[in-house]
Amino acid sequence: MSELYIGLMSGTSLDGIDAGLVDFSDDQCRVVDFHYLPFSESLKQQIRHLSQPEQPILLADYGSMDTRLGRLFAETVIALLKKTALSAESINAIGSHGLTVFHAPQSRFPFSLQIGDPNIIAETTGITTVADLRRRDIAAQGQGAPLVPAFHQSFFSRHKENFCVVNIGGIANITVINKDCVLGFDTGPGNTLMDYWIRKNLNQSHDRNGDWARSGTVNPLLLAQFKNDPYFQLAPAKSTGKEYFSSFWLEHKINQFPELPSEDIQATLCQLTADTITDDISQYAADAQETLICGGGCHNHHLVQLIAENLQHSVSSTGDYGINPDHVEAVAFAWLARQTLLNQPGNLYKATGANAPAILGGIYPGKKGLSGKG
Structure with a gap:
């Protein structure tokens, strides 16, 4: 029986969205397929604006980009499923890293902020989505990175x-x-x-x-x-x-x-x-x-x-x-989603500096429950 998960990653290079479909059955890790959605230059410029520490931003710009990226993440998942001819019901969960706009684990009030609304991903795809994966580690006194x-x-x-x-x-x-x-x-x-x-x-x-x-x-x-x-x-x-x-x-x-x-x-x-x-x-x-x-x-x-x-x-x-160097991070976030649904820690707490292992992220149920399979 397959254990299919999708990992979504958009990194600090701001080039686009990586989506990896991974089969973890039989305690293996096999990349079934992969899809990449590049960002337009206009979108890159708008994202960069949100990440400049020396410039103020409008909450309206932040909120709009959170929604816009959530839609793009969902579209990337749908495109990946079309390539594989698989149904949403066959996917256990999506692990979405989101896109980091600010990472400040050593500030007076530590935080790490990712956007790409997981509510939209879960609602649009119908697949249970695990997201906001860094902040639980920070709550445990860790850096929230690297995961x-x-x-x-x-x-x-x-x-x-x-x-x-x-x-x-x-x-x-x-x-x-x-x-x-x-x-x-x-x-x-x-x-x-x-x-x-x-x-x-x-x-x-x-x-x-x-x-x-x-x-x-x-x-x-x-x-x-x-x-x-x-x-x-x-x-x-x-x-x-x-x-x-x-x-x-x-x-x-x-x-x-x-x-x-x-x-x-x-x-x-x-x-x-x-x-x-x-x-x-x-x-x-x-x-x-x-x-x-x-x-x-x-x-x-x-x-x-x-x-x-x-x-x-x-x-x-x-x-x-065994893993294309362009696919590793997306596969890792598929694995992190699986860890969360299995009620297993996802942080290597001695690496992040957290005080204990932590089950990471929030779970946004798909349209057919937490398993995504009905």
Whole structure:
């Protein structure tokens, strides 16, 4: 008997919505199909506006985007089901990450805010939806992020031991797995600053293959200025977001280098991402035998090459172990939905810093009850 779940993910790179249909039957994890809905440039700009810490936003804009994204998430699920010719009744549940507009786990009143109304997803698709997955961990004194290490441990440790998984989205995070412990945290910026800089200078959404960064020269003084940020000195548990590593952060840092060519700044940003990932691997996973890469950053060939050059062990793709690197996060949120419906914890609390394991998220029943099957 199949155990079908759908995971929905829209990350800090703001490229679009990933939807993965996953079969967990027989204690396996098999991706049945996948669908991607890209965001329009207009929509990306509107979402970015909601995530700028130095700018005020209107509640009307926030509420409207919450509804709009809820509809888009639901449309993505329906498109995925059409591709597979499966009915909504055959799906146990949807796990929806939503889209993070602000992540502040270390503020006086800690919070992490995702939008994409799950009521609309459940009502439109008829499928039970598990969402708002970060805030229960924060309520347990955790960071609410990263949540994927628990899935990394569950799936990849079947194939490997003593290794790392690095997810490079807008923000990069690492999972360290060995026989003694499992550790996970955000290392710092992944693609977010590079995406901003190429968008500003070349009007391109991202640095394809890292070619623009490769054309520049790393500036060691600017790199040191970047790496001097206090976040990189923090010990885990820690998490961050694009509201911290923002355009304001970057512009403030580069003001001291007014004559530096824009391609050199891009090269230095790429080196920053590579160095902060590998510095943490060297510190917290010195005995790791392999690093697996996933997330959009795996397509930045220059970045992956820099990471490999910094490490003394092999670097490969999660695709070598059964999950396309573009699909890992969506699959993880399908798994988290299953954990919640099974009344099982979804956080790796030693990674997030929570005081205990927690069953994550709110459950929004589908039209035929919690099982989604009638």
